[in-house]
Amino acid sequence: MAVILDTPVAIRRTAMDLLARREHGRVELTRKLRQRGAPPELIDPALDRLTEEGLLCESRYLESFVSYRARSGYGPLRIREELSQRGLQRADIEQALRECGFDWQEKLQETWQRKFGGHLPVDARERAQQGRFLTYRGYPLDMVGRLLSGRGGDD
Structure with a gap:
């Protein structure tokens, strides 16, 4: 049975249910409430109140x-x-x-190790394959290049 989101209480309850599952950003939460049929004029006040109460935090x-x-x-x-x-x-x-406190070079090394078993590429094709995977994952080209050339982060 679908919940009807036509009152501030219903919108707040639905927003809190979503926040109970995981953290959400304000834009994302607004989008989800609109998809569930909440009127836009009731969403902002409900989210403002959740923000004031510390339940919604970017x-x-x-x-x-x-x-x-x-x-x-x-x-x-x-x-x-x-x-x-x-x-x-x-x-x-x-x-x-x-x-965030992450060492991105270390995260790159872990990702590469997990995917390729720590085997440096032996030819250009393998180097391109590993490089494409790691850059698709979001690591900078210079870090990937150092890793695949065997230099790691020891420049």
Whole structure:
């Protein structure tokens, strides 16, 4: 049975249900509530109240998202792009990436090790294959180049 979102209480309850599952950004939560049929004029006041109460927090969402994606083997470029597509401010994204505490070179090494077993490419085709995979995952070209040339982060 679908919940009818025509009152502030119903909207708040649905928003809290979504937040109970995982952190959400304001833009993402707004989109989900609209998809469920909530009128736009009732969404903003409900989200403002959740923000005031500390239940909806962009910085907590950013921290959670960056941590989750980094642990999943994604690099800073991919994470930055995904957060931008979710409607978050560029300055907030940059701050979250700076403050996350991840050593991106180490994360790159772990991702490469997991996918390719730590075997350096023996020819250009293999080097291109490994490079494409790692850059698709969101690691900068210079880091990938150092790793695949056997230099790692020891320049």
